[in-house]
Amino acid sequence: MTQQLNDIFLLIEAHRLDFTNTEQVIADYLLSKQKIATIEQLAQQIAVSPASITRFAKKIGLGNFKELIFLYNLSLGADKDDGIQVSSSVTASYHALATKSDSFYREAAVNRFVDAVYAHRVIQFWGLGFNAFVGEDFQFKFTRLGKFVVIFNDQHSISLAAAAAVTDDLIIIASLSGTDVSLTRAAKTAKQNGAHILLITTNEDSPIINQTEETLFAAVLERQEQLGNISPQIPMLIQLDMLYTQYIKRHKQTVKKWLQAESILKEKR
Template sequence: MSNKVDDLYLLIESKRNEFTSVEQVVADYFIGKQPILSISALAKKISVSAPSITRFCKKLGLNNYKELIFLYSLSLHDQTADASMISTPVTASYHALATRSDASYRGQAVKNFCDLIYSTRIILFWGLGFNSFAGLDFTFKFSRFGKFIQSFGDQHSILLSAMSLKKGDVVLVSSLSAIDPEILRAIKIGKEHKAHFLLITANEDSPFVNYCDETIYAASFSADEKLGNISPQIPILIQLDIIYSKYISLHRKSVDKWLSSENILKQ
């Protein structure tokens, strides 16, 4: 038998076709990562005989139940260690983003976002790469309130949409770095057409800021920290959820009215 402790579960599953119905019950107990018990306590718990458990061990190529429990305990410890090494850093990153998002919250900026969104029915969303996924979330949320959202995820389509903008149109730009020259060019074109621009970014020094009506700053990690262990769009999604919650709070009557009309149409 292999000495690798993480082979234990694979070993049990590889022998499934050879197990009797009683041995299947024993196998399910260990595959289910249940508590370690003495052989007599286990026999009583799963209603099988102690000799049946011993035969199960033999079928796995082990000498006895003691050897099975030794390998099983190592496997459980290995899984716990893996959870500590993988899950903890990821959840810590989420917690850090949430804390920093709370610290950077500017109520007036969020209100200005909501007011501009409320003022128009058609909204353009510009975001490259992972930001385009955030555009899908924005579309899902605000289309429920009667807004028509058009999302653009590449420089070419963004430039084309900029050229067709009209006075009073609203564009939400999503970019953590906010330095892409083609997006900046599109914003400048839109401003010439007297469109309104909203920006969500993590870059306080972005050249986009000077051309936008309002900017919300998303949380970010420093160069010495890692963002690679979580999805890059998460900081943007946090801000979109904040905007969404504030919008509902500010415009509850209009939201309720629109949802009521939708319910009537569905009847």
């Protein structure tokens, strides 16, 4: 097998974004953990051709259906193991991610993010899919510090926000892949309207970077680990935690003022 991984379920999730519609059907069936005897039986059960199943096996790095069914049955058996192995696997993955995140840290870039956030009371946060959860975390953290954060989490609202952007607006974009065409187009429009644009991504070749004033690069695990036992937004959240920590460090007095105001409001309740 070409992939150094003995859990087919993680392997399938690691390739999820590359699947065709037919391959998505195959993936969903395998993830449902049904018993499988032959390629013909599987093909009949989910109404696809045996050739499609063979292509699926090769898509996830296996040689043929025999390797697929071997690894599938092996993974089904592993599900019966105790929770210690699961805990160790997840912990190891988080440790690897934390180590890589530390190596990606660029203080100058983080400080430019901090300066931009500090200079703007109103901040737009753009993110699609899982990236929208990153926006919610940003909103929770910085609303407490006196910022008004508006989250745009679908292509239509982002396009409208870009068209309505004016000089000195601050827009933070979170995009794990950094390849979404609609986000790239919206960023270009907002920049032409005079907005300041910041980006958080894992893709150093993202076309969105050309429209931004600064970029934070989040760490990403190897392909076979990337979307398995770690939620995909975690690398982005680590970058936000670094940003938030640096913001508090550099603006202690402002932060103290807002936290005191928050305490007063709680007492009045």
